[in-house]
Amino acid sequence: MIRVFVFxxxxxxxxxxxxxxxxxxxxxxxxxxxxxxPSGPGFYTVKRGDTLYRIAMEHGQDYRDVAGWNNIVNPGSxxxxxxxxxxxxxxxxxxxxxxxxxxxxxxxxxxxPLDAVAPAMPSDGLKREPRVGKEPYSDEAYARLSRPGEVxxxxxxxxxxxxxxxxxxxxxLNGPDDVPWIWPSAGKVVAPFSxxxxxxxxxxxxxxxxxxxxxxxxxxxxxAGLRGYGELVIIKHNASFLSAxxxxxxxxxxxxxxxxxxxxxxxMGNTDADAVKLHFEIRKQGKPVDPAQxxxxx
Numbered sequence: 001m002i003r004v005f006v007f008x009x010x011x012x013x014x015x016x017x018x019x020x021x022x023x024x025x026x027x028x029x030x031x032x033x034x035x036x037x038p039s040g041p042g043f044y045t046v047k048r049g050d051t052l053y054r055i056a057m058e059h060g061q062d063y064r065d066v067a068g069w070n071n072i073v074n075p076g077s078x079x080x081x082x083x084x085x086x087x088x089x090x091x092x093x094x095x096x097x098x099x100x101x102x103x104x105x106x107x108x109x110x111x112x113p114l115d116a117v118a119p120a121m122p123s124d125g126l127k128r129e130p131r132v133g134k135e136p137y138s139d140e141a142y143a144r145l146s147r148p149g150e151v152x153x154x155x156x157x158x159x160x161x162x163x164x165x166x167x168x169x170x171x172x173l174n175g176p177d178d179v180p181w182i183w184p185s186a187g188k189v190v191a192p193f194s195x196x197x198x199x200x201x202x203x204x205x206x207x208x209x210x211x212x213x214x215x216x217x218x219x220x221x222x223x224a225g226l227r228g229y230g231e232l233v234i235i236k237h238n239a240s241f242l243s244a245x246x247x248x249x250x251x252x253x254x255x256x257x258x259x260x261x262x263x264x265x266x267x268m269g270n271t272d273a274d275a276v277k278l279h280f281e282i283r284k285q286g287k288p289v290d291p292a293q294x295x296x297x298x
Contacts, residue, residue: 034045042087053225059086059236060117060242060286062220064255075225090150169263170296175213177240179215181294185268185278186210190294199288200244200281207249207276210267213244214280214295222251229279230271235259246279247271 044063052075056063067075069085078084125278156242170180187209191202224231229246236242251271252260270276282291 019230038083042085044084044086046078046080046082046084048076050080051074051224051225052078053221055084055086055163057221057226057242057244057283060236060283061086062218062236064220074280087245092093092135168177170219178235178236178263179217179241179294181214181282181291181296182212182293183298184212184214184243184280187278190277193288195234195288201281201291203268203270203278203280205276205278207269209276209278210264211245211248211266211268211278213261214282215241215263216261217242217259219253219259219265220254220259222253222255224271228272230273231266231269233265236266242283244279244281246281247273247277249276271290 003235044059046055052072053063055078056066059066063075065088066072066086069089072078147200168170173180176182185203185205187203187205189201190204191198193199193201208262211233213235215235215237217235219233220236220242221232221234225231228245231246231248233245233248233251234242235245245266247269248266248271250267251265252267253263253265258263268276268278273279280291282294
């Protein structure tokens, strides 16, 4: 009997030790670890030689906005292959998710022409201002008001005539985002726009000649961080247009500053250029366009 019990116990222990171990789960390939990288419109993959400043300009954005959208602290820290957001993130406010509900007004709305005679004064004992306009005192007005039943009509005062400032020739507007451009320099155009070469207009001049803002806007870049442009000023005018002013000797504005059309923003120079000149670009949605098609006729 003892032998049978010992044999059964031995068989039971052998069966326990022969079981296969439970397989471990590899969590390194979980869906959370293999997140899909964003791509498509609104994103850009960094290429060799790119700078954050150039990427922002070529997409019509302020480089500080691009840095903020991508949590970049140091603008010089981007790397090849990195995917950057180059368009504002879509939010509930941007798609108009909040709808205003009109307030219902009890009763109808009385319609009356502006020059209609005011209704009779209510007899509730309260003093009210007449609905007709007031007119300045004169003997004629006093005599007219003295006659019973006469209603005073408003007399429009003569507008003060002020001399108008000299008009500034600006380009006509054809769309909601169009800018009333003016010429950024009085110099002669020595190099026209070319899609395969020159991305703007080159103006001749002397060192120190005035460079003015071709339109109202905000300075989104002022410095020498873009190779080939020298001392550069970039102005963002609206969601569609920005303008660039390159090779300056001296920059007179700061990033974030609002400038008006015609304001002096720099002095002409030859930084990163073989001669003194102003290189001027207009970019629409980040793409260079021919400034001659937007500037007014000289």
